[in-house]
Amino acid sequence: MTTKHFLILHGWQNHRPKDHWQHWLADRLTELGHHVTYPQLPDPDDPDLEVWLGELARHLDRPTGAERVVLAHSASAVLWLHAAARGVPGLDVDRALLVAPPSPSVLVRHPEIAEFAPPPLDGIQLPGPTRLVAGDDDPYCPEGARTVYGDPLGVPTEIIPGAAHLDLDAGYGSWPAVLDWCLDGTAPLTARPA
Secondary structure, three states, rough: OEEEEEEEEEOOOOOOOOOOHHHHHHHHHOOOOOEEEOOOOOOOOOOOHHHHHHHHHHHHOOOOOOOEEEEOHHHHHHHHHHHHHOOOOOOOEEEEEEEEOOOOOOOOOOOOOOHOOOOOOOOOOOOOOOOEEEOOOOOOOOHHHHHHHHHOOOEEEEEEOOOOOOOHHHHOOOOOHHHHHOOOOOOOOOOOOO
C-alpha cells in the first residue's frame, strides 16, 4: 500500500467533535497507515479568513512521494477557493474534495463568516482534480451547490438526496463512501451512511 497524505479541513463552528464524519475519517485513514492532518482551525465560531488562509498554507506540506489529498467541509471549502484565487503556494494537490460549501447569500447573512463569501469564480484555476459533493436540501446553500459552485467551476458534482449539510445533524458520523473515495478517487460519494 502506498501511503497518502490527507489534509482534512473543518467548517464554521466545528470543534472537531468525535462523532463527525471528518473525525471518523481521520481515525480510519490513520488506522490504515496514512498520514492525516486534521487541525483545529483558530476561532471556529468567529473565524478570520486571513488567519485560516495562513493556517491552510502552514499545513500544505508534502511528504516526499506521497499522494496529497485535501477534504474541505463547509466554510473550508470556500477557504480553498479563496486560496486558489490568491495562488497560495503549495496548493498543487493530487486531488481535492469540496463538501457542502455554503452559498454567498448565506455567508453574507452571518457577520462571523461574511468575509468568507467566495471570490469571483470565473477565472479560478483549481490546483488539482476537484470534486464537489453536497446535499440537495442543504440549508446553507439553498440555491444548490451545482448551480452556485459546480457548474461555474466546471467540477464534477455529486448531489445526495436528503443529505442536508453533510454533518452530524444529517446523520454523517461514519461515512464509508468518503473513505472509499479517499482510497480510490473514482469511487462515488453518493452512498448514504448506514
